Amino acid sequence: MKILIQQMITGISIGSVYALIASGYALVYSLLDFSNWAHGEVCMLGAYCCFMATLVPKMPLSVSCLIGIGGAALISLFNEKLAYRRIRNNGSPNMFLMIAAMGLSTTYQNLANVIWGSKFKQLPRFFKTTTLNINGIFVGTTDLLCIVISLIVLVILLLIINQTRFGLHVRAVACAGRTARIMGVRIDQVIALVFVMAGALAGLAGITYGMKYNVYPTMGNVGLKAFIASVIGGLGSVPGAIVGAVLLGLIETVVSGYISSGLRDLISFSLLILILLIRPSGLFGVDVQEKA
Amino acid sequence: MKKSMLFSAVLAILVLALAGGVFAADLDTANPIKIGYVGALSGDTALWGQAGLNGLNLTAEMINEDGGILGREVQIIGLDGKGAADDSVAAYKRLVEQEGVVAVVGTNFSSCNIPIAAVSDELHVPVIATAASNELVTVDANGNLHPYSFRLCFIDPYMGYLAGSYAYNELGLRKAAIITDITDPYSTGVGGYMLDTFTSLGGEVVAQEEAQNGDNDFRAQLTKIAMAQPDVLFVPWNYVNVALIGQQARELGITAVMVGADGWDTNELIELSRGALEGSYYVSRPGFNLPEAAAYFEIYDAKFHSSKETECLYGNDGLMWIKQAIEAAGSAEPDAIRDQLEATDSFDGLLGHMSVDPANHNPSRDAAIFRVDADVVTYVGIYDPAK
CATH class of the missing domain: 3.40.50.2300 (Response regulator)
Known part of the structure; x- marks a missing residue:
């Protein structure tokens, strides 16, 4: 029983990072109907921004984290203004947005290699004590912090989407962009703000990932797992992305722990294919006929 | 003790030579001996690949200042294998087929050198793995020798x-x-x-x-x-x-x-x-704990300001071993180099003394x-x- 509880904690910890990234995917997908493949790299750049800030003497770690989150949000906004908005305004198909995202992804990865090199960096942690021992169940303090912060941030995100006027605008654009425009919603502004939010979430994910593991140019590849999570939950659905992410984290941990690590990705990707075949809209998704 | 003193003296002369370029006058630069290097020059393990290439370049510089090999200039051509098997094989093939190298040093990964070994059987240009320690780097799954594949590390x-x-x-x-x-x-x-x-x-x-x-x-x-x-x-x-x-x-x-x-x-x-x-x-390996290696690193560090990675010593030893083979053969032809590498009963590098078992190309060395x-x-x- 102890093993199972320990594995569940690990699964939720992994899933919480996936959830932060996956919710960013879902937000952008819900508005623009394309998979933003550069999202993982925004996550990586957020971690590097935080890392650079920690090098400044006497800089509190919490401020470095905010700089990382802010940096990622700005980069995400930059992507929207530089590439996506122009493609959208040209009336090009959504496939062009996805190709642009892939280009940005490769560019950022190479740029990180050039600027910071391929050496692995480490982010400082908030606590000196690494683990809490609760009746033989070990919970990492960094993990606990990450889970709690992720939970709070994701609840705030859901409240913004469901309870605020801005959230109403986001849902309106997601539901019917043209109608929303006719009704007076400033679509470009809404999309820009959504990119800022998605970027901030990616930045937070990058920082938590960097604290738990390392910061390196290819760390954005974790975005692929988050993308799978958002497909499982239903592309375009933020609650779905969160549930899908935690589910994926748990499945990966249970498969690694009880079946075989070698089969972990096989099972994760098989699950993705199965969901696309049986329930293309995922657990919480809506119509995906035209989704990329 | 005497050996390390002698080595230090040689290094000191080489440093002076590097500073003044005193030996370079008679070097045949029109007909260089090209040596290839395959390593991860980008990606997660570039730390090692870069160190290996730096080591080769530094030692080549020293050799050239000392009159080259058989009077010919040594040229190092490094290609990025990215630590991946397919990229490393492609890099080895390009070095042989397009760049015309007579021998290749690298990689430090068994997963890359196992497929390279099979390709070297066809291209007939010796390859010296650095830290690739899997048995299958020099022999195939049936125990048959890859005649052109060698290594510097223990298995x-x-x-x-x-x-x-x-x-x-x-x-x-x-x-x-x-x-x-x-x-x-x-x-x-x-x-x-x-x-x-x-x-x-x-x-x-x-x-x-x-x-x-x-x-x-x-x-x-x-x-x-x-x-x-x-x-x-x-x-x-x-x-x-x-x-x-x-x-x-x-x-x-x-x-x-x-x-x-x-x-x-x-x-x-x-x-x-x-x-x-x-x-x-x-x-x-004993790494930088041997005095010769420590002395080499001082020069290496002054030039590259880089961290202490053993791969740079492998780079040096790979090149020096090829140099010894070429000089023993009196020829820089790949087959002649191969024969001499296989016949090595004593090579003293920065990583210590080694000899090679001709039956499986595995070196015998201290750990x-x-x-x-x-x-x-x-x-x-x-x-x-x-x-």
Whole structure:
């Protein structure tokens, strides 16, 4: 029983990072109907921004984290203004947005290699004590912090989407962009703000990932797992992305722990294919006929 | 002592030569001897690839200042194998077919050199692996020799044998667990021999877990290892993963002594592991602990301002071994070099003395034990269980 509880904690910890990234995917997908493949790299750049800030003497770690989150949000906004908005305004198909995202992804990865090199960096942690021992169940303090912060941030995100006027605008654009425009919603502004939010979430994910593991140019590849999570939950659905992410984290941990690590990705990707075949809209998704 | 003094004198002359370019006058630069290098020059393990190439370039510079090889200039051509098998094979083929190299040094990965060895059978240009320690780098699965494939490092069975033996005999540990990378022949190879030796001596294996390269979270597997309560955990991985496995193992309450192999051998290990590997041990080459190597690093550091990576010593030794072969053959033809490499009964490099077994191209050389503490890695000494 102890093993199972320990594995569940690990699964939720992994899933919480996936959830932060996956919710960013879902937000952008819900508005623009394309998979933003550069999202993982925004996550990586957020971690590097935080890392650079920690090098400044006497800089509190919490401020470095905010700089990382802010940096990622700005980069995400930059992507929207530089590439996506122009493609959208040209009336090009959504496939062009996805190709642009892939280009940005490769560019950022190479740029990180050039600027910071391929050496692995480490982010400082908030606590000196690494683990809490609760009746033989070990919970990492960094993990606990990450889970709690992720939970709070994701609840705030859901409240913004469901309870605020801005959230109403986001849902309106997601539901019917043209109608929303006719009704007076400033679509470009809404999309820009959504990119800022998605970027901030990616930045937070990058920082938590960097604290738990390392910061390196290819760390954005974790975005692929988050993308799978958002497909499982239903592309375009933020609650779905969160549930899908935690589910994926748990499945990966249970498969690694009880079946075989070698089969972990096989099972994760098989699950993705199965969901696309049986329930293309995922657990919480809506119509995906035209989704990329 | 005399040998190290002589070496220091030679190095000093070489430094002066580098500064003044005194020997360069008679060098035949129109007809250079081209030596290739394949290593990960980008990506996660570029630390090693860059160090290897730097080592080759520095030593080539020294050789050229000293009149080259057979009076001809040495040219180094380094290509990026990215630490991946397909890219490394492509790099080796390009070096041979397009650049016209007479020999190649690299890579440091068994997973890359195993396929390169098969290609070298066809292209007939010798390749000297640096730290690629899997048996299949020089012989195929049926035990047939790859005639053009050589290596500088000792092989997986020997490292596994030393690690297993050290854990059982010297550290007195009896219950072992292991976590291996199922995608890496190095990890499964060394890991298998660690366990074989440990159990043959009377030790018990209480947990065997697997993970994959690219994983960052090993807690699912480590949770099961923690429940088995081993007193030694074998971790035959590369340093980045070793650091993560170490931290996560300690977070899960695993207090076992961790024992590894040469994948741990980098200065990055201390910084990345956040003190989690305190009290661990690994088997590797003597590295910079030999005086000749320490002297070389002073020059290397002055030029590259780079961290102390053993791969630069491999780069030097690879090139110097090729130089010795060319001079012995009196020819820089690939087949002549191959014959001399195979016939090597004595080569003194920065990593110590070695000889080659012509039957399998494996070198016979000394190995050392290192102890990892919170902020320092200590050289324990040369370890030979037979003595």
